[in-house]
Amino acid sequence: MTSVETLGARNQQACSTRTPWTKRERILLIEDNPDDALFLRRALESVPNLELIRAETLAEGTALLESDPAISLVFSDLGLPDSDGAETADAILHHAADKPVIIMTGSDDLELGEDMILRGAQDYLVKGEFSLAHARRVLRHAIVRKNLEKELFAARRAAEQASLAKGEFLAEVSHEIRTPLNVILGLTEVLMDESWTNTQSEQLQTMKRAGDSLLSLINSVLDLSKIEAGRLDLVQADFDISELLENFIDLVALPGRKKGVSVSLDLVDPIPCVVTGDSNRLLQVLTNLAWNALKFTESGGFVKVEVQPHARDQIRFSVQDSGIGMTEEELLRVFDAYEQGSGGRANGSSSTGLGLPLCQKLVSLMGGDLRVDSQRGEGSEFHFAIPLSPKGQRSWPAPSDGKGEQRSVLVAIRDDQERGAAIRALRHSGWLASAANGPQGIEQALDRSPTNGFQACLLDCFLMDELAESTIDKLRRSVTRVKVAVLPSPRETDLLRCGQLGFEGTIARPLTPSRLQHGLHRTQSSALRDQQAAECADGRLDPSARILVVDDVKDNRSVVEAFLQSTNHRLDFADSGERALEKFRPGAYDIVLLDMRMPGISGLETARRMRLSERDSDHSPARIIALTADAFEENHRESAAAGCDLHLSKPIQRRTLLRALEDASPRPEETVVEVEPEIAALLPSFLKNREKDVRQARQALGSDDFESVETLGHNIKGNGSVYGLPLLSHLGRQLEAAAQSRKSERITSCLNQIADLVKHTMANTTGPTETKP
Amino acid sequence: MKKILLVDDDKDLLRALGARLRTSGYEVAFATDGVSCISAAVKESPSLILLDVGLPAGDGYKCLEKLQANLQLNHIPVVMLTGREGPAVQERCMREGARGFLQKPVRKEDLLEVIETTLVQSESSCAS
Numbered sequence: 089m090t091s092v093e094t095l096g097a098r099n100q101q102a103c104s105t106r107t108p109w110t111k112r113e114r115i116l117l118i119e120d121n122p123d124d125a126l127f128l129r130r131a132l133e134s135v136p137n138l139e140l141i142r143a144e145t146l147a148e149g150t151a152l153l154e155s156d157p158a159i160s161l162v163f164s165d166l167g168l169p170d171s172d173g174a175e176t177a178d179a180i181l182h183h184a185a186d187k188p189v190i191i192m193t194g195s196d197d198l199e200l201g202e203d204m205i206l207r208g209a210q211d212y213l214v215k216g217e218f219s220l221a222h223a224r225r226v227l228r229h230a231i232v233r234k235n236l237e238k239e240l241f242a243a244r245r246a247a248e249q250a251s252l253a254k255g256e257f258l259a260e261v262s263h264e265i266r267t268p269l270n271v272i273l274g275l276t277e278v279l280m281d282e283s284w285t286n287t288q289s290e291q292l293q294t295m296k297r298a299g300d301s302l303l304s305l306i307n308s309v310l311d312l313s314k315i316e317a318g319r320l321d322l323v324q325a326d327f328d329i330s331e332l333l334e335n336f337i338d339l340v341a342l343p344g345r346k347k348g349v350s351v352s353l354d355l356v357d358p359i360p361c362v363v364t365g366d367s368n369r370l371l372q373v374l375t376n377l378a379w380n381a382l383k384f385t386e387s388g389g390f391v392k393v394e395v396q397p398h399a400r401d402q403i404r405f406s407v408q409d410s411g412i413g414m415t416e417e418e419l420l421r422v423f424d425a426y427e428q429g430s431g432g433r434a435n436g437s438s439s440t441g442l443g444l445p446l447c448q449k450l451v452s453l454m455g456g457d458l459r460v461d462s463q464r465g466e467g468s469e470f471h472f473a474i475p476l477s478p479k480g481q482r483s484w485p486a487p488s489d490g491k492g493e494q495r496s497v498l499v500a501i502r503d504d505q506e507r508g509a510a511i512r513a514l515r516h517s518g519w520l521a522s523a524a525n526g527p528q529g530i531e532q533a534l535d536r537s538p539t540n541g542f543q544a545c546l547l548d549c550f551l552m553d554e555l556a557e558s559t560i561d562k563l564r565r566s567v568t569r570v571k572v573a574v575l576p577s578p579r580e581t582d583l584l585r586c587g588q589l590g591f592e593g594t595i596a597r598p599l600t601p602s603r604l605q606h607g608l609h610r611t612q613s614s615a616l617r618d619q620q621a622a623e624c625a626d627g628r629l630d631p632s633a634r635i636l637v638v639d640d641v642k643d644n645r646s647v648v649e650a651f652l653q654s655t656n657h658r659l660d661f662a663d664s665g666e667r668a669l670e671k672f673r674p675g676a677y678d679i680v681l682l683d684m685r686m687p688g689i690s691g692l693e694t695a696r697r698m699r700l701s702e703r704d705s706d707h708s709p710a711r712i713i714a715l716t717a718d719a720f721e722e723n724h725r726e727s728a729a730a731g732c733d734l735h736l737s738k739p740i741q742r743r744t745l746l747r748a749l750e751d752a753s754p755r756p757e758e759t760v761v762e763v764e765p766e767i768a769a770l771l772p773s774f775l776k777n778r779e780k781d782v783r784q785a786r787q788a789l790g791s792d793d794f795e796s797v798e799t800l801g802h803n804i805k806g807n808g809s810v811y812g813l814p815l816l817s818h819l820g821r822q823l824e825a826a827a828q829s830r831k832s833e834r835i836t837s838c839l840n841q842i843a844d845l846v847k848h849t850m851a852n853t854t855g856p857t858e859t860k861p
Numbered sequence: 862m863k864k865i866l867l868v869d870d871d872k873d874l875l876r877a878l879g880a881r882l883r884t885s886g887y888e889v890a891f892a893t894d895g896v897s898c899i900s901a902a903v904k905e906s907p908s909l910i911l912l913d914v915g916l917p918a919g920d921g922y923k924c925l926e927k928l929q930a931n932l933q934l935n936h937i938p939v940v941m942l943t944g945r946e947g948p949a950v951q952e953r954c955m956r957e958g959a960r961g962f963l964q965k966p967v968r969k970e971d972l973l974e975v976i977e978t979t980l981v982q983s984e985s986s987c988a989s
Binding site: 605764766767769770773774777802803805806807808809810811814817824 | 869871873874876877878880881883884915944948965966967968969
């Protein structure tokens with residue numbers, strides 16, 4: 089039975105000012121006991137603007153809740169004819185999800201009452217213990233609380249939507265900025281190649297620098313908004329960490345040298361060689377931190393990067409500088425986006441205030457915590473440890489002199505940081521290292537030289553000219569095997585001087601463990617060096633391709649034209665997808681550079697139709713390179729699905745474009761090196777097997793089986809040149825590398841090239857083998 | 862005529878290297894894994910073994926170790942063949958008893974030169 093009655097009608101006028109709500113509130117009372125119901129009704133009588141409806145069972149109550157949205161609050165007994173206890177509470181709380189619920193419990197059920205609040209009830213009343221005033225207060229508070237909650241919720245929703253809109257706006261704007269920036273940077277690069285007066289070329293460099301920093305700012309904004317939107321995914325792959333550190337230190341060393349700041353890399357303890365993680369993001373964090381450190385370090389100071397194993401499968405990175413440091417107040421705000429320290433301590437990314445917040449977010453995505461220690465005037469140290477599970481241990485050959493004794497090396501380098509790091513790196517790999525920091529040190533070290541003398545010596549080129557003739561003589565005599573000079577850059581004059589002094593090799597700065605090892609080793613086996621040089625030459629072939637450039641923006645087409653002016657490529661242009669499809673015929677172009685965002689027929693659709701028209705043709709398919717201003721991964725996947733072989737993000741750098749074109753260019757046909765007739769006779773079956781390899785690799789790629797692809801690439805690398813096909817070996821190596829780094833697009837492109845080459849060679853070699861002399 | 866045992870799991874490579882060595886006046890025997898390498902070495906008693914580091918079952922290093930441990934076989938010089946880059950592999954091969962080393966892709970001149978030098982060296986060391 090449901091009863092509806094209006095309460096407080098009599099004194100509504102008088103009391104209206106005392107109620108915290110203005111509209112009429114309808115209250116549902118679920119109570120089977122008429123006495124309890126009456127008591128509560130009496131309690132609420134004096135409250136104005138209330139309307140009470142009553143249900144006697146749970147079923148009746150929930151039915152009312154479902155059918156009557158005007159109910160704004162529920163009083164409910166727990167013990168009802170059709171339900172009891174927590175069951176009642178859960179059912180009501182479920183049906184009255186957005187309404188305040190006040191539970192009435194028996195006097196012995198205090199704990200149950202507390203429990204109800206945990207389950208979501210606004211309050212509870214213990215039967216027989218509450219007064220009329222108490223009940224009114226509970227009611228009043230519950231309604232006010234609920235209304236406030238609603239307002240808060242709405243406000244939060246609005247704020248979240250605004251933030252989301254902001255993120256989308258930022259992403260869209262950054263995207264729009266990248267496109268014209270592409271043109272500006274590209275044409276600047278082209279201009280820089282021409283001859284200018286000193287002032288003009290300085291101005292051009294400034295333009296380029298400003299453009300680059302604008303680009304890096306936009307990239308940071310994009311990254312940050314992606315992280316905030318939860319859309320930034322890390323790419324987990326195996327990578328060689330020493331290679332990464334080498335690339336990194338190269339990026340930082342040159343600006344460091346220009347500023348007069350010594351930059352050193354110190355591997356305090358050996359770390360695994362190949363690890364699994366996101367190498368690009370790690371590189372991004374490290375360079376950001378190091379550039380930041382450089383910026384606040386004056387000439388004569390140092391920036392030191394330390395890398396060491398941390399807890400289980402973690403590696404700790406630290407970037408220290410001897411710069412101006414930070415006050416405690418600045419320390420607190422250093423990771424806040426868009427904040428800059430009051431003392432001029434800006435946050436990387438060319439003082440945009442985004443570099444450090446981005447680093448912190450990236451590090452935490454990678455499973456670490458970026459921290460900073462600093463004191464004003466004492467320099468700063470940024471450090472973090474992230475999990476990078478090892479895939480293989482660096483196994484440098486333990487140097488021995490063949491009689492089982494350790495080899496000794498003399499490290500004569502002036503800079504303390506650099507020398508320390510070099511010595512540690514050499515010791516990790518088994519050398520006995522002695523240090524010297526100047527001519528005197530060298531003399532002393534040579535006098536105290538180990539019993540079997542020094543087998544190798546590293547000499548700083550900055551010390552070279554300070555050595556007395558006698559010292560040089562001594563050095564030449566006491567170092568038995570390898571003498572390697574340490575150079576800032578391999579300049580002709582330095583190389584000549586090294587040769588005169590009897591040095592067999594050089595190592596370029598900045599020093600890294602693998603550079604040291606390679607340098608010492610390379611000097612020992614010059615045969616290996618010759619072979620490497622020969623292999624390099626294998627891959628360098630002069631490309632000449634027919635290229636169709638499709639972009640609706642004239643400036644973008646001009647940039648590509650300018651980039652490729654000095655090459656042998658033949659260019660053709662189209663300003664829309666429609667025009668491109670008119671021009672495109674299977675076999676007419678080797679490469680299509682295709683803008684993805686065009687009015688009319690989109691880039692994706694253009695690519696799809698090109699692929700369709702190629703399907704029934706005998707011509708080998710054109711390479712389609714997608715050009716976009718989007719840096720998002722999903723776009724890469726989309727364009728690959730539409731049939732694009734490669735994907736380049738705008739703004740395109742000239743180097744990137746040239747490399748992509750080189751990869752995609754058809755190779756000259758005369759790549760077959762002459763081989764013995766016996767081997768030539770084996771060629772047809774060999775080529776058939778390679779066709780099988782390509783099929784297998786494509787299958788493996790389809791099921792993400794990169795290891796099989798790697799093995800196939802490895803084998804092709806091994807057997808190609810034996811059959812007189814050095815280019816095939818070269819492609820095999822590229823395939824192997826692409827599979828190692830799990831780059832599906834690269835793999836596809838390698839496989840296409842291998843398939844082409846095999847097909848070509850087949851066509852060209854079936855004749856001659858039959859008519860052999 | 863000197864006999865050379867070629868061990869690699871890539872049959873195409875074996876065929877080509879075999880043809881090349883035959884034209885240069887060597888006799889050739891083949892094995893495609895570590896186990897058959899040992900039995901072929903016993904059966905054919907080659908003058909030199911050209912052994913791939915990256916053999917599938919039981920890698921080349923293991924095979925090299927077995928050859929070195931076998932009193933009947935350890936006088937046969939072994940030249941290791943590898944597609945892995947970097948000096949580490951070469952150092953390891955030499956440390957574990959190989960007499961020569963070839964990096965894939967193998968150039969013809971290198972192949973013949975390394976084999977010849979290794980043969981000459983091992984003969985002179987046997988003679989002395």
